[in-house]
Amino acid sequence: MFFQLTSKSLLYRKGSVLLTTVALSISMLVMFGVEHIRDQAKASFASSVSGVDLIVGARSGELNLLLYSVFRMGKPTNNMSWQSYLELSKDPSVSWSFPISLGDSHQGYKVLGTTTEYFKHFSYGTKQPLSFAHGNPFAGIFDIVIGAEIARKLNYQIGDQIILAHGIGRTSFTNHKDNPFRIVGILQATGTPVDQTLHVSLQGLEVLHLPTLARNKFSANTPLQHIKYHELQPKSVTAVMVSLKSRMKTFQFQRKINTAPHEPLMAILPGVALAQLWQTLTVAENTLQLVSALVIISTLFGLSAMLIASIRERRQEIQLLRILGASPFYIYWIIEAEALLITTISTAISLIFLTLGLVFSKTYLLTQYSLSVGVNILSIKTLYTLGILLFLTMLAAFPPSLIAFKEANLKK
Amino acid sequence: MKNVEFSYSISPKKNILKIVHWHVKQGEQLFIHGPSGSGKSTLLNLICGLQTANLGNIRVLGKSFDMMSTRQKDKYRAEHIGYIFQQFNLIEYLNAIDNIKLARHFSSSAHEADFLPKVHALLLTLNLTSQDWYRPVNQLSVGQQQRVSIARALINKPKLIIADEPTSSLDQASRDNFISLLTSLCKKYGSTLLFVSHDMSLCQHFDISIALAQINSAKVIN
Incomplete structure (x- = not known):
């Protein structure tokens, strides 16, 4: 009542x-x-990147480097040289590192060029590694691994061929029509920008930007390990994700990068930059x-x-x-x-x-x-x-x- | 009532009611008349236990209110006293059945299983057809509203029914019908009826009629 x-x-x-x-x-x-x-x-x-001690890139703003390298947002940063990447990856303090290269896109989704180390070491959330819903990491030059969101939204499956576009805008007038990429892997959903990223090898990205004649030398079936080292070596990359053997050395290594004499670089701590x-x-x-x-x-x-x-x-x-x-x-x-x-x-x-x-x-x-x-x-x-x-x-x-x-x- | 005195706290020296001795026998139908502002409503509030006398003793149906807490008085009122208001005072957003249920809600017999059949039987006795039972009361005629208000006052079979100027807004024919229906039902249930009005012409319908001034020795200034 x-x-x-x-x-x-x-x-x-x-x-x-x-x-x-x-x-x-x-x-x-x-x-x-x-x-x-x-x-x-x-x-x-906060869960977008985990297990990475430092992100290294060309000198710009800390937030700009974080936003562009992790979230694919904001203005593109300058590239750092491949040589610098090789030097820092060989540093005895470094446990592992992998380069990332951004600049191309597919239907508005960003394309990330990297090495297979990315799939081994990149983690998100509470150090959860990437895992495949279908397929495997890229092994061929025109192989591509796509994020869960892209597969779902664009209804892509293993074996489908897709064309990348030059630039990161949703609309592009320069499509790499001659060299379609074949989907070889679809990642499990992570709830991070990885879900909206297409992953190709650095060599794959390089070959797209070669003159037509040079490009024709490579076919979709060319395995990455058959490519001669100097043939498709990138000149520069967007950033490098670095994990150190000892966290105690983080600041020391950061200072070393920030004061490198041959190239103006900067290293940021993802956690600090996020804060x-x-x-x-x-x-x-x-x-x-x-x-x-x-x-x-x-x-x-x-x-x-x-x-x-x-x-x-x-x-x-x-x-x-x-x-x-x-x-x-x-x-x-x-x-x-x-x-x-x-x-x-x-x-x-x-x-x-x-x-x-x-x-x-x-x-x-x-x-x-x-x-x-x-x-x-x-x-x-x-x-x-x-x-x-x-x-x-x-x-x-x-x-x-x-x-x-x-x-x-x-x-x- | 014995040596009852009542005044409002804002003017404590001015007694509204001063009743040395007054009693009503069980089953009597009493008409109390007096001009507006003479203290009729205050008297009824004292009998209901809504207001407390400054002095004296009030016993209703053999129970003294002096010894009761507010909560006990509320419960006692819900179980033993039926009230009919000047404007019938039905809750407009409830239908006839729910208005009657409300009277039952506060009594100890609120959860009786055969309550609804009792309500239906009472409404049929009062000539309210079933099609009107679940209509909002503001869609009922004045006559139908009267009958719902009687049903609400009688549903708990109270030993005391208080009617506070319930006929003031009715024409003569409706008024006569209302009073004869009320008095006959009170007889049927064996309830005591206190009917209060300023209209002295109604005294013909009752066994006993008194002027409030006969029992109230306080000088009330309007």
């Missing part, structure tokens, strides 16, 4: 209740949306949080005002309930329950719309911002936020509930 009274009372005053519910739903949608995307972005960024990246975003993040909190608070004030106005119309109802045996506390809780019901409905509406919004914008966020956003918005944090919201609702409903309580307690 209690629930019937509260729900039917709200339905009876549907005009004002609907407006309040819509206002609250919108403000909650903004708040939950900002929180979710922020958390997802943070988790996605720096979030540091720059903190102001925007805090502002968004503050704005959504203020919107929620102002809407709760609106809810409170709406309930206070309704008490004036409900004096007879309160009197009736008292005569029938309802205690003043029962009446107090009816008003509180009405407020909580509005908040609960608003929460449900906002979560449904947010989920739908994420379902429809997921691809856009992924392709435009390389941001892998999960659709599941329910988490401990969401429940915690919901708990705070319900508490704030009870606070907002306190004044109208108290007025109703006093109304129910006849004067002596």
